[in-house]
Amino acid sequence: MTKLLSLGLDGAAWHKLDRMMADGKLPNLERMVEDGTRAPLETVLPPVTCPAWRCSTSGKNPGQVGVFWWLNLDRPTGRITSPTADSFDTADVWDYLSEEGRRCAVLNVPMTYPPSELDGVMVSGFGAPFEIDLDADSITHPPELQDRLEEEYDWQVGIDDVNDPGGVEEALDLIRSRFELLLDTLEDGEFDYVHLTVFYINVLQHHFGDGPETERGWELIDEYLGKLPDDLTKVVYSDHGHSHIERTFVINKYLIDNGYLSIESQAGDEVTGGIYTALKRVGISPRTAGALARRVLPEGLYERLVQSGYPIPTFELANRVNWEESDAVALSQGPIYVNRDRLGDDYERFRDDLKAELESVSIEGESPFDSVAYAEDVYSGDHLDEAPDLLLVAADEWEVYGGVTPSVIERQATSWTSGNHPIGVLLVHGADVTAGELQTRSILDIAPTVLRYLDAPVPTDMNGESFGEPFRDGLPERRTREPIAGGAGRDAVQDEELESRLEDLGYLE
Known part of the structure; x- marks a missing residue:
């Protein structure tokens, strides 16, 4: 049985969610907020998907992981390069949990391509090639999982442009496929830790603001929140917030x-x-x-x-x-x-x-x-x-x-x-969670909290500090360990496909 679900909602902001909850549009999220513990969550700077998600799963700031934005600048040449998963000089929570014999399912986290080997499964998120080639490097670990994604979920890494005709429907289908995979993964019951990131709600917010297109995305997410087991402990958070651009x-x-x-x-x-x-x-x-x-x-x-x-x-x-x-x-x-x-x-x-x-x-x-x-x-x-x-x-x-x-x-x-805003959301919910609110926490606090909740030692190089206030019985006693070397040391290169996808999303317009 899954002990902890980490659910990432890219770009979620309390001021937007609160408005929709007040209008009765997100009843399941409203119930989780009433029963759980919420807080503002301060992200890294700049407040952006890459590297924020990997900072959240490693407990380290960009100066430690060596990636600062979607693209990095090579000062000697002025050349712009594109990071991959291997550009991040860090191990992540799933690496430490795997060493402790904890089975992990890591689903759709941006900048996890190529996927890493772990005790469990990984499905690479945004940053992986959109065109899945079974003869090329797999987007999954183990590689054979890729066949199942295509056959059972019609899996797509991303879409070209939400502004194209049918683009909103395609984005909603992507969100749907992520949650369907999550529900099946939870039903399998073989993983101690499951993480899912829902990325395309952020894309809808960028292009449609608070319009009906975005509301449809949040209502779909809320529908799936209502399908999650109430007794399952959930840490729901975003990599950054959102704010209207004038x-x-x-x-x-x-x-x-x-x-x-x-x-x-x-x-x-x-x-x-x-x-x-x-x-x-x-x-x-x-x-x-x-x-x-x-x-x-x-x-x-x-x-x-x-x-x-x-x-x-x-x-x-x-x-x-x-x-x-x-x-x-x-x-x-x-x-x-x-x-x-x-x-x-x-x-x-x-x-x-x-x-x-x-x-x-x-x-x-x-x-x-x-x-x-x-x-x-x-x-x-x-x-x-x-x-x-x-x-x-x-x-x-x-x-x-x-x-x-x-x-x-x-x-x-x-x-x-x-556009992106430095303050996102944090919500902890489950049978062992009290109702209440916390002061602002850091996105770097997520990783050490996950490790301590699952009674795994915390590496000494994590910046973040765990928080135990939401949990009725607190967290297990803090134990420490030496860090695992992370990343394959592969230099960032110019990735024309990634840059093209970022252009489609608006990051490189």
């Missing part, structure tokens, strides 16, 4: 305008910049304009327009940066990398000045940033030197965009209407 700060345009970032100009930049500005004035977003242009322009002209310049989407930025002539470059959602080799002894002064400049930015009397932080104030660990030098945290209703547009301030630079 305006966008285009950080790389700011860096260009201030002489810190050099971009290769191409023929047609002024023309496409003018087209972009005209479309913006009539309320057409860049993504919608791009889709229209792709349909109506003569063959080849659209491609030439995209190649020619503005707007430069995030995925194209690496091909346009003159890194040897640049002092800094940024990625979406906050990371700023400084060219230490170019600046040499002037690095510290430049970083201090840039931080102060960004802190002084004021738009209509308000800052677009909640904070501008040094890397060492956000991260710790062996990979601190690889971290972005500065980190922007967007203020409420702002988004930090890593592409380039003609203006530093945009109303909507991407197709997103709702």
